[in-house]
Amino acid sequence: MTTVLLAHASAELYGSDLQLVETATALREAGAEVVVALPRKGPLVGELRDAGADVEIVDMPVLRKAHLNPRGIIGLFLHTLRTTPRMVGIVRRHRPHTVVVNTVTIPVWLGVSRLAGVAPVCHVHEAEADAALPVRVGLNAPLLLARDVVVNSATARDVVVGAVPALRRRTRIVYNGVPGPDGDRPVPDGGPQGAHVVLVGRLSPRKGTDVALDAVARLRGDGRDVRLTLCGSVFAGYEWFEDELRARASRPDLAGAVDFVGYADPWVWFARADVVVVPSRVEPFGNVAVQALRAERPLVASRTQGLAEIVRDGETGRSVPPGDPGALADAVAELLDDPERAARLAAAGRKDAEERFGVARYRTEMARIILPRRG
Template identity: 45%
Template sequence: MTPSDDPARQGTILIANPSGDLYGSDRMMLEAARGLVRDGWRTVVTCASDGPLVARLREAGAEVVVLSAPVVRKSMLSPRGMAALLRDIVTRLPRMRRLVREVDPDVVLVNTVTVPFWTLAARTCGTPAVVYVHEAEAGLSGPARALLTAPLRLATGVVFNSETSRRVAGWESADRQLRADVVPNGVVGPAQARPARLEITGPLRVVYVGRLSPRKGTDLVLRAAARLRDAGVETDVEIVGSVFPGYEWYETELRELVDQLDLAAQVRFTGFRETVWRELADADVAVVPSRLDESFGNVVIEALLSERPVVVADHTGLAEAASGFSAAVLVPSDDEEALARGLLQVRDGWTHYRAGARRDAARARREYGTDRFHARLLRALRRHTAPAPSAAPGDRQWTPALD
């Protein structure tokens, strides 16, 4: 690392984030920024849009610059979308390079593969760039996945947030060409978990936390609740989250589905919450029903840290996050009946799952605590900013940053 003029300062880092939101990858970037500031780094974060994340970053001691930058969305993977993306690149790349030169960082951390042109901006300024990968899009076509991951070739190094995201990247050549780390997510828990109720009396209290989107399977929660009701099991369902701009139609469909299934008295939409500890504490069980691939399952760990059982779709990073936890019930994905059976399993085995969730909370704090995450990420950043060692063709350079 280039020494800082301030002997107490470790260096300067510029973090590029695609939004000002506070969802999964945004929260992990916020936690990374907290750790870097505490370690003595000058931490500058640029977000492509304003939002609740900006205030939280400033509270953590980071400098924040809101600068519109090209963000790759699936809607852009078409001729018309690519043309619009190209115009954005031509217009905005010079401003991005100017910010890199003004901040003069020791390294640029590019948060997610959706802002790949920050890697280009950094490397054309002669600055090391590390891409922090939170995606696991195995369901994309080969060409689309290649397009999203191609910018990794420009990076000095790559940090994957799970073994799932590393595997799905599908880059055998990266084993030879890049020093890459797997740094599992560090998940913040409640200051003190509220114990779950001793027995289930009345409706089973179910909570969904996350984006409202078809891929997240929010509608499956409603259909599972209807199946349970028809079987004589009442539920009280809280939906916590909001839609991504442009997906307002999906929330409308969800509310219409509530009416169609006659669930108005059982379902409430809480909207986005910066912290979800009260909602998890009010619930008996959490659900994570994503239909499509996930690189990790932060909500799985948040539920367990809150001492609540969780019913989880059995695939990709969700299964990785749930692995080894006795209060995590894995069910087939995109299957409302299986989701209902999983919820019924928790209700009928409440004494077992309540006790298991209390034990799991301690393990979740050990394995996915923020202090451990900070230490792993800092080691990875230092390694990727240092000169790369030479390697013979075929040598593997994966160096998981695990204790």
């Protein structure tokens, strides 16, 4: 039986984590044995095991922004030296046909795979378009070790190829495959009184969480009874941002109108949403936007990177400039004031998302790239 080793940098259940589950499912359905290396235990472990994959917890260096200083670089280098022999041993023990490195934040797996005699595939979920050219080159140069590079949007492809032109011929776009809710679409359950705006995603400056708070404050300042629910948590080291958000939410213009529920089942909260917002400043793809469309909820998203490829403004949802709370507030108000139009956009969005971002297409394309060529 063909074996594939998947390496991933997280054990949570956000976009790239959930996409890893879809990749594992695709490979299992194609008859491969799947082993997944994760740096720690977390909720992703259960999802992967339910998909038929074996999971190993492996100490591995993960590139974070905190490493972008002399002390961080030295620490990352020492961690790499310490862990590389065991990682090479894991690849040699499983003798996989392919190692799939899921994100550019664990580039050491690309080198480890080559050292073990395996040609890896890298699935890129990042698009650091605004980073300085040396940073972009540094992030993407390790991809030269991959036999194939999979990106989740045209934006991500342009960033990769723009940084390292030699990667053009081996880079392929495969849009994420995003499952819909179980059964029929969620129906708003009443939830809190007044209009309910929902944001699902990490609490992060990149996700524009602060923009959503300022937009809801503007709506409330206009006399609208609007509440905001934030479904997500922060990366370790970003607790300061959550503190800032909570301080902003406690000010008089928002006091009592913002709920922090932590990581939660997105379908439950979509069912309570009058409008879903995805106000990201940076978003290589945007699984949450697709989930909102598949849940048939009115959607307002930033016109940036992968989100601009997902949402067709005025046809399947509304698109607004990133980082603009006034524009976000105006678009939300527009949907709240015209529920019939909001419902038409949501219905069109659901159909479009099912056609372009379905899991069957994704699984077929990924299995074709990763598994041995036949015939």
